[in-house]
Amino acid sequence: MNWFPRKVNLKYILFFVALLIPLIVRAPFVLHVIILLGIYVILTDALNFVTGFAGQLALGISAFVTIGGYTGALLMLNNNWSFWMALLAGGVVGFLSGLILGMLSLRLRGDYLGMVTLGFSEIIRILAINLVNVTRGPMGLPGIPRPHIFGYTFKGDIPYYFLLLILIIFTHLTIERMLFSRFGRACLAIRDDESAAAAMGVEAYQYKVLAFCISSAYAGLAGVFYASWTTLFSPDSFQLVDSIMISVMNTLGGIGSLLGTFPGAIAIGSLPEIFRPFTTGAGVASLRLALVGLIMVVFLIIRPQGIAGMSIDPVYISLEPIRRLFFRDKDKALENKDEMQ
Amino acid sequence: MKELLRTEHVTKAFGGLVAVNDVDVMIEEGKILALIGPNGAGKTTLFNCLTGVYPITSGEIFFKGERITNLKQHLIVRKGLCRTFQELRIFKNLSVLQNVLIGMHTRSNGNVIDAILNLPSTKAEEKRAKEKALHYLDLLGLADRADVKAISLPYADQRRVEVARALAAEPELLLLDEPAAGMNVSESHTLTDFIKWLNVEMKKTILLIEHNMRVVMPVADNVVVLNMGKKIAEGKPSTIQHSNEVIEAYLGREYLAQELGDK
Numbered sequence: 001m002n003w004f005p006r007k008v009n010l011k012y013i014l015f016f017v018a019l020l021i022p023l024i025v026r027a028p029f030v031l032h033v034i035i036l037l038g039i040y041v042i043l044t045d046a047l048n049f050v051t052g053f054a055g056q057l058a059l060g061i062s063a064f065v066t067i068g069g070y071t072g073a074l075l076m077l078n079n080n081w082s083f084w085m086a087l088l089a090g091g092v093v094g095f096l097s098g099l100i101l102g103m104l105s106l107r108l109r110g111d112y113l114g115m116v117t118l119g120f121s122e123i124i125r126i127l128a129i130n131l132v133n134v135t136r137g138p139m140g141l142p143g144i145p146r147p148h149i150f151g152y153t154f155k156g157d158i159p160y161y162f163l164l165l166i167l168i169i170f171t172h173l174t175i176e177r178m179l180f181s182r183f184g185r186a187c188l189a190i191r192d193d194e195s196a197a198a199a200m201g202v203e204a205y206q207y208k209v210l211a212f213c214i215s216s217a218y219a220g221l222a223g224v225f226y227a228s229w230t231t232l233f234s235p236d237s238f239q240l241v242d243s244i245m246i247s248v249m250n251t252l253g254g255i256g257s258l259l260g261t262f263p264g265a266i267a268i269g270s271l272p273e274i275f276r277p278f279t280t281g282a283g284v285a286s287l288r289l290a291l292v293g294l295i296m297v298v299f300l301i302i303r304p305q306g307i308a309g310m311s312i313d314p315v316y317i318s319l320e321p322i323r324r325l326f327f328r329d330k331d332k333a334l335e336n337k338d339e340m341q
Numbered sequence: 342m343k344e345l346l347r348t349e350h351v352t353k354a355f356g357g358l359v360a361v362n363d364v365d366v367m368i369e370e371g372k373i374l375a376l377i378g379p380n381g382a383g384k385t386t387l388f389n390c391l392t393g394v395y396p397i398t399s400g401e402i403f404f405k406g407e408r409i410t411n412l413k414q415h416l417i418v419r420k421g422l423c424r425t426f427q428e429l430r431i432f433k434n435l436s437v438l439q440n441v442l443i444g445m446h447t448r449s450n451g452n453v454i455d456a457i458l459n460l461p462s463t464k465a466e467e468k469r470a471k472e473k474a475l476h477y478l479d480l481l482g483l484a485d486r487a488d489v490k491a492i493s494l495p496y497a498d499q500r501r502v503e504v505a506r507a508l509a510a511e512p513e514l515l516l517l518d519e520p521a522a523g524m525n526v527s528e529s530h531t532l533t534d535f536i537k538w539l540n541v542e543m544k545k546t547i548l549l550i551e552h553n554m555r556v557v558m559p560v561a562d563n564v565v566v567l568n569m570g571k572k573i574a575e576g577k578p579s580t581i582q583h584s585n586e587v588i589e590a591y592l593g594r595e596y597l598a599q600e601l602g603d604k
Binding site for chain 2: 174177178180181182183184185186188189191192193195196197198199200201202203210214256310
């Protein structure tokens with residue numbers, strides 16, 4: 001059976017499963033959690049782009065989600081921009097704020113950069129709380145409009161789910177293309193050995209800033225999506241703890257891997273929800289995070305490189321068992337024919 | 342013969358420490374110049390000054406008559422000056438082919454937008470770069486290892502990857518920083534042939550840092566001796582070998598006194 005593939009790229013299987021999810025999942029709460037996980041996947045991809053591929057330790061990704069979220073929300077609320085234009089604006093503003101912070105801080109290396117990005121994240125949160133005239137402070141911005149397309153207004157989680165799926169595919173496709181290009185190779189070289197990359201003529205500083213900007217642009221996009229989906233954006237929407245959780249997701253999935261962001265984000269993102277029934281009540285609510293921490297520690301002892309390691313190669317799933325199951329007789333007939341000839 | 346690289350009074354000071362002190366070096370096109378000297382003589386620092394890693398404190402550097410003093414590293418590579426490192430500095434997690442492709446960075450095109458759009462022109466450019474990189478790997482006998490992770494190669498092959506990577510930058514002047522480090526006698530013998538091959542067949546002018554006289558003597562057209570950051574001698578390998586000042590720098594004053602006393 002020549003038409004039946006012997007192997008299939010894992011990403012197509014993931015896409016197929018993703019298409020089926022809204023049909024299988026009936027509980028609104030579960031779909032809600034799945035959308036949140038999808039946002040985490042985008043953010044983990046964004047973080048992975050700068051830490052895993054360009055090798056720069058950035059920690060405060062929440063800052064860019066917050067910037068994107070407020071940009072989108074304010075444009076939609078005050079200027080009546082459509083969701084789509086606001087989404088674009090969120091990405092652009094994310095990119096530009098990444099440019100400013102990146103140009104200032106990417107001359108630093110290693111731990112210092114991590115500290116600067118963490119500090120920036122806190123500054124953004126405090127600005128969001130205190131710029132009451134613009135952001136309404138801790139009360140947040142309610143009533144953020146939902147997207148319209150061809151006269152259809154998004155209602156409920158299912159259209160949001162498909163929109164998010166498109167955003168995830170966009171993120172992955174663009175990251176994959178960048179990674180296997182001259183630009184991506186230069187980023188990987190900087191990660192492995194910055195001075196050797198520079199000696200080969202790679203403009204290391206420019207590439208680091210660009211990688212940081214691109215990462216921030218994805219975060220900005222995700223922020224606008226989140227704002228419209230929850231219809232409320234406040235300084236608490238994305239905080240320090242979310243930045244840390246996304247770093248944990250990235251580490252668990254495999255820093256520098258292409259597909260590891262999925263298992264990383266899904267595993268860590270769903271753990272608090274899995275533990276939720278066991279840890280209700282005031283005193284034990286924070287126990288959930290402690291459990292996540294414990295699992296993280298144990299996992300990193302067992303597999304320090306993360307689930308997918310540093311692999312950027314496409315993952316193929318063998319379809320031989322299915323071939324054997326359905327087409328055994330015909331394959332045999334073919335083989336016999338070959339032998340006779 | 343045309344001069345390719347010339348330094349005029351190059352000085353590099355780190356605070357009070359003058360690592361390179363008023364050094365004049367000149368390399369003619371197509372020649373091999375060896376830079377020798379004891380540890381800490383400032384050889385690698387001079388390399389770093391030439392390639393733009395450090396800004397120099399004073400002096401001028403000219404390449405093909407053009408002033409390249411304190412230019413950014415990537416501009417210097419673009420002009421045709423590329424180096425290897427004393428300690429292996431290959432990109433460990435990348436494949437052998439990717440390593441060489443990084444070497445081609447300044448000799449290929451394509452930015453982020455091109456990458457995302459992935460137009461036919463971008464694909465063609467990428468294909469051209471890959472073919473060229475494979476050509477360099479082929480020259481060094483590594484074509485069949487192209488898709489292997491660089492770190493998994495044996496040490497000698499990793500060194501060859503580094504040279505392939507430098508060649509891919511299409512330099513006119515190749516700077517080799519102690520290529521014989523960690524090699525035994527027969528390996529360093531192969532290396533001298535290899536350096537000659539780079540010079541004759543690949544038409545590269547070579548500036549070579551080397552401790553190992555077995556490597557320097559047969560290949561170098563000229564030798565510059567550095568000691569304590571200063572140029573103390575310059576000349577043909579055979580004359581340098583018998584220069585008192587060089588012997589003193591390398592082997593110490595007592596040795597020299599003894600030698601002279603014996604005579």
